[in-house]
Amino acid sequence: MADQEDDVRALLNDSGEPDLKHAIARAREVVDRLDNVVLNIAVTGVTGAGKSTFVNAIRDVSNTEVGAAKIGETETTMEIKDYPYPTMPNVKIWDLPGLGTKNFKAKTYIKDVKFQNYDFFIIVSEKRFKEYDIMLAKEIQKNKKNFYFIRSMIDQDVANAERRWVTENATLQKIKNDCQENLMELGSPPVFLILSFYLEKFDFSKLQNALERDLPDRKRDALVRSLPVYSRQCLEKKYNTFQKAVWALAVVSGGITAAPVPGLSVACDVAMVATFFTTCYHSFGLDDKSLTKVGNRVDKPILEMVKESAIVRAIAGKTFLSSKLAARLGGVIESVCSLIPVAGNIAAAGVSFATTRSVLEEGLKELYRVALKVIEMANLN
Structure with missing residues (x-):
């Protein structure tokens, strides 16, 4: 006893x-x-920035699997679409249509994508962040929600620079400097360099750390448990x-x-x-x-x-x-x-x-x- x-x-x-x-x-x-905690992550950006590939990568789903976000050289995301994590359906990635497309005009974008439904936004670009990206970030700031800039397709930049005998580190630093200079009116927020096919490379761990820092405890745990x-x-x-x-x-x-x-x-x-x-x-x-x-x-x-x-x-x-x-x-x-x-x-x-x-x-x-x-x-x- x-x-x-x-x-x-x-x-x-x-x-x-x-x-x-x-x-x-x-x-x-x-x-x-x-x-039962619910986490909604919005991924957005201009057409062709690699949003859908990123959505698949952080769900650990290949681009050809059933249930994967559609990818293509032209705009393939024509409507707001949610993609639950396969083993945590309460955690969802929302693949939003490209800003400024035919059906989603810049002036009404925030309203059209149902801005209030998401915990935070990830803004993806394959080159320099454009006027639409900056405008979207300003609207997100006004509504007191967090946003994170991702520069995608980094491997292409590194490969092209190496042909000119430029080192990888020098290329990565130049990309970050260019992006932050471009975003100066927002206070030069951090830009995370991501290669969707190999998340272990470049800045994905830094992005995860930033998300964890900004999320409340219960949502932070849901994020950690869901990531590949x-x-x-x-x-x-x-x-x-x-x-x-x-x-x-x-x-x-x-x-x-x-x-x-x-x-x-x-x-x-x-x-x-x-x-x-x-x-x-x-x-x-x-x-x-x-x-x-x-x-x-x-x-x-x-x-x-x-x-x-x-x-x-x-x-x-x-x-x-x-x-x-x-x-x-x-x-x-x-x-x-x-x-x-x-x-x-x-x-x-x-x-x-x-x-x-x-x-x-x-x-x-x-x-x-x-x-x-x-x-x-x-x-x-």
């Missing part, structure tokens, strides 16, 4: 709340925010975000156990834990599609290596994962409830918290370890 009391004290200590009722209420709020894994730093941010969810999920598990409904706890624990691991699995880029894409790019058998992990195999075979979790979580909890009919439910909450937290932490660490190995093999360190 002393061990069970220790488990309950640990639950309350981790929650920062005075009693079980308040701890469970706070945890449910945290879990609800993690699962393009570096070790990106993976570590994802890992830290999921670690925050472990406490809340474990407390909610304890709360369910305290409810005197036989069998409810195990079923709910299994569903929550399986969903959590599956979300981590996709966010870390360990699904077959993501691994095949990375393996083809570096010409290494990454998919086969990852399948050596028992938890990755279990997640890929969904039924097997549920059965393993049920076996791990069920026995201890049910036995405590049967021994002490009333007080046992409170004690079981502590046991459930400790057991579920242990399972979550172990699984998360293993998925992180496998994802680190993928990054090493893909030379994304």
Whole structure:
């Protein structure tokens, strides 16, 4: 019984709340925010700037996949279109029509694209930012929303300059200087140099840092969880975000156990834990599609290596994962409830918290370890 009391004290200590009722209420709020937070990102710019390619890249979707934003040499985005993240449908990228096109005139653009619906704007250009870009940024400033300038297709500039014996660093600095000079009337805001096909190159990590800095906590976590894994730093941010969810999920598990409904706890624990691991699995880029894409790019058998992990195999075979979790979580909890009919439910909450937290932490660490190995093999360190 002393061990069970220790488990309950640990639950309350981790929650920062005075009693079980308040701890469970706070945890449910945290879990609800993690699962249901909405983030809307608008991508805009003049025709042909590479908006749709960027939209696909940050969703980790190739240009030819079903559900990808259409690309082409002429204007292909003729209407406002949302593209949810494949594994986080509440996070959406909105591909907006080019500013100044036939159906979206400059004077009414802000109203026509339903400006108020987006958390922030990304303005894309393949060369110097034009009058329309600056005008749009001014309107965004007036409405007190954030915007970020992206200069796309950087590889072409670097390749052309190298033919003239100009170094990559010199070319990148010249591009930034030119863009910021062009944007001087806006206070020379930072310009992020992006290569959509290789997000690990140039300034994508700086862009991510800027977005995280400016977003509120709950939306920041949604952004981090949704982005493709393009570096070790990106993976570590994802890992830290999921670690925050472990406490809340474990407390909610304890709360369910305290409810005197036989069998409810195990079923709910299994569903929550399986969903959590599956979300981590996709966010870390360990699904077959993501691994095949990375393996083809570096010409290494990454998919086969990852399948050596028992938890990755279990997640890929969904039924097997549920059965393993049920076996791990069920026995201890049910036995405590049967021994002490009333007080046992409170004690079981502590046991459930400790057991579920242990399972979550172990699984998360293993998925992180496998994802680190993928990054090493893909030379994304």
